Amino acid sequence: MQNKDNNKTYCIIGDPIQHSLSPAMQNVAFNKLGLNSTYIAFRVKKDELKESIESLRAIGVSGFNITVPHKVEAMKYLDELDISARRANAVNTVHNVGGVLKAYNTDIYGFIHPLHLRKINFDGMKVLLIGAGGAARAALAALADENGISEVNIANRSEGNARLLLEVSVPFGLNCKIVPWEKIPVFSKTAELIVNATTVGMNSEPSVVEHQNIKKHAIVYDIVYKPVHTALLENAKQAGAEVIYGYEMLLYQGARSFEIWTGISAPIDGMKKALLGTVGEVC
Secondary structure: OOOOOOOEEEEEEEOOOOOOOHHHHHHHHHHHOOOOEEEEEEEOOHHHHHHHHHHHHHOOOOEEEEOOOOOOHHHHHOOEEOHHHHHHOOOOEEEEEOOEEEEEOOHHHHHHHHHHHOOOOOOOOEEEEEOOOHHHHHHHHHHOOOOOOOEEEEEOOOHHHHHHHHHHHHHHOOOEEEOOHHHHHHHHOOOOEEEEOOOOOOOOOOOOOOHHHOOOOOEEEEOOOOOOOOHHHHHHHHOOOEEEOHHHHHHHHHHHHHHHHHOOOOOHHHHHHHHHHHHOOOO
16 A cells, blocks of 8 residues: 555656646545645657656656557566456556566456446447557457457558457457458448547547447447547437447546555546546536
8 A cells, every 4th residue: 555655656658648637637536545646747759668668667656657659569668467468468557566567457447347337238249449559459358358249340540450459359259350441331330339449539530430320329439538529429429329438448447557556446536527627527
């Protein structure tokens, strides 16, 4: 458990990073529990990743989160991989224990928990997973623990990355296949769960799926959390589908990270209020 009298520093690294809501969420959590801790954001470019991780180790940062585009590459520069990180083949949380950097993947829990809260029945479900990066790996690892999923269609602009995702998913036992990016409208029409695991929408880009290509009563899950109301989720609502907001995954993965670092139950309500106060109320 974290000693309240010791000043500890945590951070998040990624590129871009200015959009990150993790500092607001984690600093509220520390304040709520009276912990003498600070959480900040650092922009780290791809060619600076190794040097930056070694710098964080050298200055004794207590822990850090990793976001796009480093969730896979960062594994090379960390000391230990928790079973969650090995399962997803991607990391997003690191705990510095006496100079040893132990990595976890809390995205798995963060992704699946909002689905569990809604008591989703996965039996016979057809999934369209858009993206092939670290978030997509975590989503597949999470879905692999659910019974009855009939198929997972993976669409990604880079077929090479999609094939890498397909390779790491083999141990999961899911019925996965790659579908062409341009065929997204075809496969979205029959999907019961559509997951956008890309950054498309972060800069208010057009939706990757139009409303007429979304099945009524399907579930549409967008991991983009800012803006909270992405074009994809607006299209989902228009189609009569159920939506899951990106801030939900952010909240629960962040809560799990907090607990790994501190050994204390995360103040979920306070963290949620911090997020919604930043991104705007959900309606």
